[in-house]
Amino acid sequence: MFKLYNHAYSTCSQKVRLVLAEKQIEWDDVQISFKDNEHYAPWYLKLNPNGVVPTLQHDDTVVVDSSVIMEYLDEVVPEPAMSPKAAADRARMRAWLRYFEEVATPAVRFPSFNQTFLRHFQALEKEAFEDAVASRPLRRRFIEKMGQQGFTDKDLMVAYENIELTTGRMEKALAQQDWLVNGPRPSLADCCVAPLLDRMEDLGHAYLWDDKPALKAWLARFRLRESWGKTFYRGARLSELDLYQDLRERSRKLEDLVVC
């Protein structure tokens, strides 16, 4: 019934995997290979014209964009609810989502690319690099700006500043309550930002919230949940890139079922 085209270490995919696991939804895992540019294959672009993961297929409905997918799942599988009931509280949760998308999500891309993905672009001849830029339906200019040298120190400083602004806001909320939206379990807002902070930690930047005890307790609390283990399986972090190949072997059977 539910099929998620996703990638083990994509933070946007991890957001959705957390929600699927919290709601105990059964789903088919279709791993898309970035290495083989599967996300630009014509069959995939028909599902997701942005050429990015994740994409959710629910029977005949295709849903794109990780935050939209999270909200969709919360509507079609209402229990356990991961959004508050009252309109004002829902608006507050959506404000967190939009803030994370505007501030934290783009910020995390800078160290992610400089520390990990850049080396693949550096290995390309100039023409192949230009093709790689041109083939991207989304964020073409971002890759162009990175070039084969990487982002500048100034770019990285702005990115770290944006992470500090995000964690500062979160710390204030989490000093009052266990989750960003008061309730017994993580909300969509918690699921939206947690993979971003996990990525920052994986890249060695957890020092950015050394002075934020409530946020550290929140992360530790999240990591104890079953949903966390299901989402961040072996091979789901950039520091485990080699493991990703094994994962592809395991998921190949599922991929064969994809109708192209």
Ligand SMILES: N[C@@H](CCC(=O)N[C@@H](CS)C(=O)NCC(=O)O)C(=O)O
């Ligand atoms: N707004 C989109 C962004 C998705 C996105 O950027 N996905 C990344 C992985 S987290 C991706 O597929 N990148 C592949 C590429 O840019 O080549 C969403 O939230 O779903």
